[in-house]
Amino acid sequence: MPGPSNSRKNKGKSRGKGSKRPSGNLARQAPVDQPAAVHKHPSPSSTPSLPSSPSLRTPSPLDKEIVNSFEGFSLEAHIPQKVEQVMFQPPFIHDPGNGPRVRDARIFMSSFFAKPAALDDPLCAEFAQEEVRQMLSTVLPEETALILWYNKSRAESRICPACQRLYRLGDHLPDLIDEESTEDKPPSPQLLREQKISGLCSPVCFIMASFNFPSVIKSAWGRMGDEMDDTTWDLLNDPVDGDTTSDTSRTLGMLVRMTRLHDLGLAQLCFDAEEASMLEMADEQLEVESS
Numbered sequence: 162m163p164g165p166s167n168s169r170k171n172k173g174k175s176r177g178k179g180s181k182r183p184s185g186n187l188a189r190q191a192p193v194d195q196p197a198a199v200h201k202h203p204s205p206s207s208t209p210s211l212p213s214s215p216s217l218r219t220p221s222p223l224d225k226e227i228v229n230s231f232e233g234f235s236l237e238a239h240i241p242q243k244v245e246q247v248m249f250q251p252p253f254i255h256d257p258g259n260g261p262r263v264r265d266a267r268i269f270m271s272s273f274f275a276k277p278a279a280l281d282d283p284l285c286a287e288f289a290q291e292e293v294r295q296m297l298s299t300v301l302p303e304e305t306a307l308i309l310w311y312n313k314s315r316a317e318s319r320i321c322p323a324c325q326r327l328y329r330l331g332d333h334l335p336d337l338i339d340e341e342s343t344e345d346k347p348p349s350p351q352l353l354r355e356q357k358i359s360g361l362c363s364p365v366c367f368i369m370a371s372f373n374f375p376s377v378i379k380s381a382w383g384r385m386g387d388e389m390d391d392t393t394w395d396l397l398n399d400p401v402d403g404d405t406t407s408d409t410s411r412t413l414g415m416l417v418r419m420t421r422l423h424d425l426g427l428a429q430l431c432f433d434a435e436e437a438s439m440l441e442m443a444d445e446q447l448e449v450e451s452s
Contacts, residue, residue, distance in 0.1 A: 252264065254274060258335075260335060262327065263326075263327050266303075266304050266308055266320070267303075275311070276316075276318035278315060284313075285315065285316060286314075288310065288313040296427050297310050297425070300427075301415060302408075302412055305322055305416060308320045308322050309416060317331075321366055322361060322366075322416055324362065324363075324366055328362055330356055331348065331353065332348075333347065333348070350383075354384075355367060355383040358383070359417065367382060370413035370414065373401045373410055373411070374399075374417070376396055377393050381393060384421070386421035394421075
């Protein structure tokens with residue numbers, strides 16, 4: 162009599178015979194054929210049209226006057242010369258190491274470095290008039306006249322008439338003699354007063370400007386004409402021998418004398434003595450009100 166184990170064994174054998182796995186060849190399937198890509202050709206209507214060629218124009222003949230104006234013109238003869246003039250033109254401001262110097266006052270006046278006239282100051286506004294500059298040019302050389310006109314019409318900016326140093330009132334300027342001195346001290350009251358009066362930046366420049374009047378250097382330093390005694394004023398106005406002095410010393414001496422007067426002595430050129438005296442009194446009053 163068969164036991165339970167035999168029947169289970171037979172069932173397992175029968176199941177094994179009927180459940181065979183499919184072979185790998187049968188499991189593989191043939192790939193699906195993909196349709197061939199269809200290449201579409203552009204239609205004749207979509208072909209871009211070529212741009213039409215621009216119309217060619219025949220240039221008109223040049224005017225005979227224009228052609229004749231270029232005859233004999235050479236680039237090598239003109240352009241390099243102008244370039245050389247620009248490249249080798251000295252700058253109108255130069256700094257030798259102890260402060261900038263104005264080499265050309267006319268170019269400086271139209272540059273960025275020139276300060277505008279102080280029109281809010283009545284005295285500066287009076288000197289800023291173009292007529293005053295023209296009158297100064299009749300008495301002094303053009304360069305000195307421009308510098309004096311600039312100094313009298315600006316509130317703080319100054320150009321020294323002797324050494325052409327550009328500075329502002331109250332600046333601590335390097336010493337022109339002892340350039341290695343590092344002592345930083347404010348200008349003396351007399352020096353500051355002289356800078357306001359004439360623009361001369363240092364005692365050395367004032368001595369150089371007063372070279373023709375050595376006896377009045379100390380008494381005229383930082384003073385106006387009405388602050389001097391009669392003897393000093395007479396010595397300052399003594400005629401100068403033209404044979405023993407240079408043009409520069411005569412010009413600077415004239416500037417020292419003119420700047421001792423509130424109106425620079427210009428009233429004497431246009432008015433008689435009485436009118437000039439009245440204008441001088443008015444200028445003194447303006448200076449008192451502005452100070």
